Amino acid sequence: MNIHEYQAKEIFKKYGVPTPRGIVASTPEEAVEAAKELGGNLWVVKAQIHAGGRGLGGGVKLAKSLDEVKEWASKILGMTLVTHQTGPEGKVVHKVYIEEGADIQSEYYLGMVLDRAKEMPVMMASTEGGMEIEEVAAKSPEKIVKVAIDPTIGFQGFHGRKLAFGLGLPKEEIGTFIKFAKALYNVYMDNDAEMIEINPLIKTGDGKFLALDAKMGFDDNALYRHPDIEAMRDLTEEEPTEIEAKKYGLSYIKLDGNVGCMVNGAGLAMATMDIIKHEGGEPANFLDVGGGANPETVAKGFEIILKDPNVKAIFVNIFGGIVRCDRIANGILKATEMVDVKVPVVVRLDGTNAKEAAEILKNANIENIIPAKDLADGARKAVEAARG
Amino acid sequence: MSILVNKDTKVIVQGFTGKEGTFHSEQCMEYGTQIVGGVTPGKGGMEHLGKPVFNTVEEAVKNTGATVSMIFVPPAFVSDAVMEAADAGIELAVIITEGAPVKDMMYAKMYATKMGMKTIGPNCPGIITAEECKIGIMPGFIFKKGNVGLISKSGTLTYEASNQVVQEGYGITTAVGIGGDPIIGLSYKQLLPMFEADPETEAIVMIGEIGGTLEIEAAEFIKENIKKPVVAFIAGQTAPKGKRMGHAGAIISGGSGTAAEKMAALEAAGVSVVKSPADIGKTVAEVLKNK
Numbered sequence: 001m002n003i004h005e006y007q008a009k010e011i012f013k014k015y016g017v018p019t020p021r022g023i024v025a026s027t028p029e030e031a032v033e034a035a036k037e038l039g040g041n042l043w044v045v046k047a048q049i050h051a052g053g054r055g056l057g058g059g060v061k062l063a064k065s066l067d068e069v070k071e072w073a074s075k076i077l078g079m080t081l082v083t084h085q086t087g088p089e090g091k092v093v094h095k096v097y098i099e100e101g102a103d104i105q106s107e108y109y110l111g112m113v114l115d116r117a118k119e120m121p122v123m124m125a126s127t128e129g130g131m132e133i134e135e136v137a138a139k140s141p142e143k144i145v146k147v148a149i150d151p152t153i154g155f156q157g158f159h160g161r162k163l164a165f166g167l168g169l170p171k172e173e174i175g176t177f178i179k180f181a182k183a184l185y186n187v188y189m190d191n192d193a194e195m196i197e198i199n200p201l202i203k204t205g206d207g208k209f210l211a212l213d214a215k216m217g218f219d220d221n222a223l224y225r226h227p228d229i230e231a232m233r234d235l236t237e238e239e240p241t242e243i244e245a246k247k248y249g250l251s252y253i254k255l256d257g258n259v260g261c262m263v264n265g266a267g268l269a270m271a272t273m274d275i276i277k278h279e280g281g282e283p284a285n286f287l288d289v290g291g292g293a294n295p296e297t298v299a300k301g302f303e304i305i306l307k308d309p310n311v312k313a314i315f316v317n318i319f320g321g322i323v324r325c326d327r328i329a330n331g332i333l334k335a336t337e338m339v340d341v342k343v344p345v346v347v348r349l350d351g352t353n354a355k356e357a358a359e360i361l362k363n364a365n366i367e368n369i370i371p372a373k374d375l376a377d378g379a380r381k382a383v384e385a386a387r388g
Numbered sequence: 389m390s391i392l393v394n395k396d397t398k399v400i401v402q403g404f405t406g407k408e409g410t411f412h413s414e415q416c417m418e419y420g421t422q423i424v425g426g427v428t429p430g431k432g433g434m435e436h437l438g439k440p441v442f443n444t445v446e447e448a449v450k451n452t453g454a455t456v457s458m459i460f461v462p463p464a465f466v467s468d469a470v471m472e473a474a475d476a477g478i479e480l481a482v483i484i485t486e487g488a489p490v491k492d493m494m495y496a497k498m499y500a501t502k503m504g505m506k507t508i509g510p511n512c513p514g515i516i517t518a519e520e521c522k523i524g525i526m527p528g529f530i531f532k533k534g535n536v537g538l539i540s541k542s543g544t545l546t547y548e549a550s551n552q553v554v555q556e557g558y559g560i561t562t563a564v565g566i567g568g569d570p571i572i573g574l575s576y577k578q579l580l581p582m583f584e585a586d587p588e589t590e591a592i593v594m595i596g597e598i599g600g601t602l603e604i605e606a607a608e609f610i611k612e613n614i615k616k617p618v619v620a621f622i623a624g625q626t627a628p629k630g631k632r633m634g635h636a637g638a639i640i641s642g643g644s645g646t647a648a649e650k651m652a653a654l655e656a657a658g659v660s661v662v663k664s665p666a667d668i669g670k671t672v673a674e675v676l677k678n679k
Contacts, residue, residue: 085630113641114490114494114570114571116570116571116599116600116601116602116637117600117601117605119494119497119498119571120494133642134642134643137642150498151491151494151495151498152495152498189491192489192490192491194490219489219490219491219636220636221463221487221488221489221490221636222489222490222491222492224464225464225489251634253628253631253633255626255628263544264544265542265543265544265545265634266542266568266597266633266634266635266638267540267541267542267543267544267545267546267568267595267597267623267634267635267638268542268543268544268545268548268623268665269633269634270542270597270598270623270624270626270627270633270634270638271542271545271548271621271623271665272665273624273626273627274623274624274625274626274647274663274664274665275664275665275666276626277625277626278663278664283626286627286631286633286634288634319544319547319548319551320527321513321525321526321527321530321543321544321547350548350551351527351530351547351551352527374666375548375665375666376664376666379666
């Protein structure tokens, strides 16, 4: 789960990670009130969406008067912001963050993720503030300093020194930086974060470090112990069909093709997409019906797949282990009663109770259900059916 | 022969009396697995499925001589259960539970490693030595005895691969479902040498997916250390970037962890990489004939 910049900064503040002062607003009037409350004569109006590249897309503007604050807030609120991370459809801006202007002397990058190979969190810093870290890693990896932090010893001084000296900071700034980095480590560990990015981290004219931007993602499996973070969930940032699928224990991701897929198990679901492509088709979605699939969830699966008007055929590919094939077969039949499935449905059921399942489908005698004998046969038939 | 587990392996179940624990323990016992008892705190002294229940893993180990634990406890308690197993001297913990927080698994695995306990999973189907010992939730009948070792991040794709191998007239020595979480126990790099050393295993199937670098590390390892033929399939060739494909660890982040790069690395290491998941069995048959 991801959160907005303003929410991440709220968390930062609790842990003593310094940020510029700011207030979130949902209307231009609120934006002006926020600017008044912050005081000063320079503000930044920042679109709040879950994607980077907001500045280039026109979602971050400098305002030198309250009138300009109002003007920019009016323009940004409600706009569809397109950045390289939103995809071509963009994202609608519902909130802006009004922040006091900062005296930027230099810009850095500071981030944390899990290092899957080392199996511990890693903190990364770079002098290339404002640039995407992936780009820096590709073009000039020597400009990234990394420290893996063993959580059993926690963030030590040497971790901080490695980063600070790696960034070329003068010795009188080392202490301030280490304090910042240590606080950030605590934010990451205490909240079961999956990712934190501060890009840029700035140094002000008076030698302070401030998180000018903040991006945070969390481990979904740990949200149960962080109700405060769960409450920050912004459903408008998520795909509505994906949210609906989740309610029924389904894992769904929409793609661009026309062959709908319903599969048990994430690996087989990906493999099913791959084989559809391999047979010359394009998958319309990823859908894992999971281990607890029953007629209701399968029917729901059909409903969700068919919400996509591009779907011209559906490939049901189930290898029954935990999910018994007869239950899936009943689910398919029930689904055809509950949902009007007009497109051809290619069904491949194998594994536990596959014979019983074949029998159930055969006896039902439904015209648009096409049985398949194995994975390749099913994929071929589904691709063919989608061609019409 | 086989790797890690066989017909003599004594297994206890943590989360024995729960719904999942009960169902799958019964299935494992039917398969022939020596389940010698279980642990459910507060239910010590009871009998369940004809086996003794203990309050602690330590007691269970002392009374049964079990060396392996199959773990079904809910995600919030899984790291505690793993650490308890490690503390009690269990040699291998097979963690079936799905949905364990990454941070918890990070600590659990560190402690397990420190105590010398191997782990498999979490969020995995478990391990099976064909026709001898099933410790997990896979449908046993698919795994006919044979000479192919299997390592896979995905459950149902493991069944698919085994089924294809069997259709070709071959079978499985041991199949290990390692799980697709960001932090897992035994991985390709630790399991490959075990299969290499197992006299019955003649070929190895390795099923990977997008996300992380385990397959890349495996490729480097295979190049230097593995003489037996390896057939690989990587799921997620068509997966979009930045989207989590069901498994917590199956995500292409920052453009790395793609199927393409993993396939290229494995090919460069001399592995027979199949593009279509339907070609796994066929390719295994080919490499075994050409041996």
